[in-house]
Amino acid sequence: xxxxxxxxxxxxxxxxxxxxxxxxxxxxxxxxxxxxxxxxxxxxxxxxxxxxxxxxxxxxxxxxxxxxxxxxxxxxxxxxxxxxxxxxxxxxxxxxxxxxxxxxxxxxxxxxxxxxxxxxxxxxxxxxxxxxxxxxxxxxxxxxxxxxxxxxxxxxxxxxxxxxxxxxxxxxxxxxxxxxxxxxxxxxxxxxxxxxxxxxxxxxxxxxxxxxxxxxxxxxxxxxxxxxxxxxxxxxxxxxxxxxxxxxxxxxxxxxxxxxxxxxxxxxxxxxxxxxxxxxxxxxxxxxxxxxxxxxxxxxxxxxxxxxxxxxxxxxxxxxxxxxxxxxxxxxxxxxxxxxxxxxxxxxxxxxxxxxx
Numbered sequence: 001x002x003x004x005x006x007x008x009x010x011x012x013x014x015x016x017x018x019x020x021x022x023x024x025x026x027x028x029x030x031x032x033x034x035x036x037x038x039x040x041x042x043x044x045x046x047x048x049x050x051x052x053x054x055x056x057x058x059x060x061x062x063x064x065x066x067x068x069x070x071x072x073x074x075x076x077x078x079x080x081x082x083x084x085x086x087x088x089x090x091x092x093x094x095x096x097x098x099x100x101x102x103x104x105x106x107x108x109x110x111x112x113x114x115x116x117x118x119x120x121x122x123x124x125x126x127x128x129x130x131x132x133x134x135x136x137x138x139x140x141x142x143x144x145x146x147x148x149x150x151x152x153x154x155x156x157x158x159x160x161x162x163x164x165x166x167x168x169x170x171x172x173x174x175x176x177x178x179x180x181x182x183x184x185x186x187x188x189x190x191x192x193x194x195x196x197x198x199x200x201x202x203x204x205x206x207x208x209x210x211x212x213x214x215x216x217x218x219x220x221x222x223x224x225x226x227x228x229x230x231x232x233x234x235x236x237x238x239x240x241x242x243x244x245x246x247x248x249x250x251x252x253x254x255x256x257x258x259x260x261x262x263x264x265x266x267x268x269x270x271x272x273x274x275x276x277x278x279x280x281x282x283x284x285x286x287x288x289x290x291x292x293x294x295x296x297x298x299x300x301x302x303x304x305x306x307x308x309x310x311x312x313x314x315x316x317x318x319x320x321x322x323x324x325x326x327x328x329x330x331x332x333x334x335x336x337x338x339x340x341x342x343x344x345x346x347x348x349x350x351x352x353x354x355x356x357x
Contacts (some may be wrong), residue, residue, distance in 0.1 A: 003154055003282065003283070003285035003287075003288060003292060004295070005292055005294040005295065006295070006330060008144075008145040008148045008149055008284075009092065009144050009145060010141040010144050010145050010293060010296065010297045011031050011140075011141065011144065011297065011300065011303070011307060011328065012144075012306070012307035012308075012310040012311055012314075013310065013314070013319075014041065014310055015310060015313035015314045015317055015319060016317060016319060017113075017139040018042065018043045018044060018313045018314050018315060019079055019080055019081045019103070019313060019316060019317075020044045020045070020046035020077060020079070020080050020081070021038055021043055021044065021045050021046060021080065021081050021082075021083050022046050022047060022048070022049075022074050022075075022077045022080045022081070022082050022083065022107065022125035022277075023035075023047070023049075023083040023085055023310070024048070024050070024061075024071070024074065024082065024083065024084050024085060024086050024237060025043070025048070025049075025050055025084070025085035025086045025087075025107070026048055026050035026052065026055045026056045026058075026059045026085075027050075027085060027109070028173075028181050029085055029089065030048065030059060030064065030085045031063075031071070032274070032301075033301055033302055033305050034085060035063050035125060036084060036302045036305075037302035037304075037305030037309065038305070038306075038309060039063075039303040040302060040303075040306055041305075041306035041309060041310060042308055043149075043313065045063060045064040045065045046062060046065065046066060046077050046080060046252075047066030047067060047068055047074070047077070048065065048066075048067060048068065048074070048166075049068040049069075049070065049071055049073070049074035050059055050067075053067070053069070053280075056068075059139055064134075066329050071094065071097045071185075072097065074097050075097045075099065079105040080102075080103075081103050081104070081105065081107070081312060081313065081316065082094075082098055082102055082103070082308070083104075083105050083108055084104060084105065084106045084109060085107050087176065088107075088109050088110070088111050088112045088116065088186075089111070089112050089116065091106055091107070091110070091116070091120055092111070092116065092119050092120055092123055092302055093105070095120060095122070095123045095124065095127070095129060095131070096127075098127070098129060100101060100127045100128050100129070100131070101127075101128045101129070102127075102129045102133040103129070103130045103131070103222055103233075103312060103316040104124075104129055104130070104132075105132055105134055105308070105309065105312055106131055106132070106133050106327070106330075107133075107134050108133055108134050108135055108190060108191070108194075109133075109186050109187065109190055109334065110133045110327065110330045110331065110334050111237045111334065112182070112186070113182070113186075113334075113338060114239070114335055114337075114338035117330075117335075118331070120327060120330070121331050122301050122350070123338050125262055128209040128339050129263060130315065130316070130323060130326075131322065131326065131327045132308070132311070132315075132323050132325050132326055132327070132330075132338075133196075133325050133327060133330035133333075134308060134325075135190075135191060135194040135308075135325045135328075135330065135333065136300075136304040136307070136308040136325060137191040137194070137300065137304060138194070138195060138198055138304075138308075138325060139151060139193050139200065139304040139305075139306075139307030139324075140279070140299070140300040140303065140307075141279070141299065141300075141302075141303055141304075142265055142267075142279045142281040142294075142296055142300070143195060143279070143294050144307070145281055145294055145296070146256065146263055146265060146281060146283075147198070147199065147289050147318070149263065149283055149285070150199065150256075150258070150263075153260075154260075154261050154283060154286050155257070155258030155259075155260060155261040155262060155263060155283075155285070155286070156259035156260030156261055156286060157200075157255065157258055157259045157260075158233070158256060158257070158258045159232060159233050159234065159257060159258060159259060160199065160233070160234050160235075160255070160257035160258075161199070161200065161233070161234070161235040161236075161254070161255075161256050162235075162236055162237075162238075162254065162255040162256075162257070163189075163192045163196075163236070163237040163238070163239070163253075163254050164237075164238050164251055164252075164253055164254075164255070165175065165238070165239045165240060165241070165251065165253075166238075166240045166243040166249065166250055166251050166252075166272070167240070167241060167243055167250045167251070167252055167271055167273075168241070168242070168243055168244040168250065169188075169221070169241035169242075169270070169273060169274065170274075171216065171218045171221065171241070173274070177218060177219075178218070179225045179342075180219060181219055182219065182220070182341060183202070183218055183219045183220050183221070183331065184210050184219075184220035184221055184222065184223050184239065184241065185208070185210050185220065185223055185225075185340050185341065186337055186341075188239075188241075189223055189225075189237060189239055190333065190337055191258075192207040192237060192254075192296070193227075193237075193333060193336055193337060193340075194325070194330070194333040196227060196235060197332065197333055197336065199256075200227075200229060200233060200235065200333055201229075202335070203227040203228050203229050203235070204227055204229065205227075205228045205339065205343075206226065206228065206231060206336060206339050206340050206343055207225065207226045207228070207343055208223065208224065208226075208325050208339075208340040208341075208343040208344050209223070209224050209225075209343075209344050209348075210222065210223040210224075210225075210249070210344045211223075211344075212301050213242045213244065216277070216326040220243055221240075221241040222239060222240050222241065222242060223239040223340075224236075224237070224238055224239070225237045225239075225340055225343075227336075231245050233295045247271070247272070250271060252267045252268070252270040253265060253266050253267065254267070255325075256289075260286040260287075261283065261284050261285045261286045261288070262284045263280045263281065263282065263283045263284070264280070264281070264283075264291070264346055265279075265280065265281050266278075266279060266280035266281075267279060267298065267300060268280065268300075268320070269300050269301050276301070278296075278299065279296055279300060280296070280301050281293075281294040281296060282294065303316035304348075305321040308324075308325075311323065311324050344350070346351060
């Protein structure tokens, strides 16, 4: 059988009937990613709430939706999907305000740390809220196609996963990050860690070091990590958001190798952000003699957000049996993030001292 890249899955099927979406938060991620994706996917947007009412009204007017004056009125919208585009420390309070039996999408990360993630998990269990965490990289066309190729056996057994980033990230676009004690892994590399978990499962542990840069005050912008999958699989991440020396040697890519094939993925949105570059996926399939380009039908932004919401809508309607990145599953990503920070804070193995003469 010949490898045909056109047969690989790149999108999530639409819901037969979509529920109205109510968003909590009016930050840039809503206007730049959530709402463009929801309109593209044909999902009805009921409205939004933000404690900054002026900001909420401005965004609501731009999209022709309602700006609710309170959390209670937003949570009172009947038969809604609740979209929590809120800071991590605010997720729990919003979830407590939702009706029991609700369906919700929670912006990543799932709380500021593992303790908050555990509290969010308890709230969802106690209130019977079916909630997913917005790890939308899992739904990017390039990643759906990669996972489909792996599932069909085109790479054989995956034994190597490298994530390599050397780029210039404009941290000034997100002023709310200033002063946060956890940034790079908790807010950025968490996407990669979560995707790796979906492909390889939970690791045995992690060795990590995350740190800032002397040219700015963001807590961490550089990370090196090894995920321990035993003696058969090698998995490493090398992340540098401070490579400010021109595009020529910048990179944002995955290299995934199996026993019989391999894949290369370029995550274009992070290069020259927010303008970005096209994503890329190339596969060297089992039995081939060269790399084959997979023509992509969309990009991480906004198409992954479409797929993320489509799965939740279909789950709420009974069409999908699995809620991808449910809070039950996402908790394990948060546990891995917590372990990475603990590893970074722990002392390294010291060098032996040279014996005296």
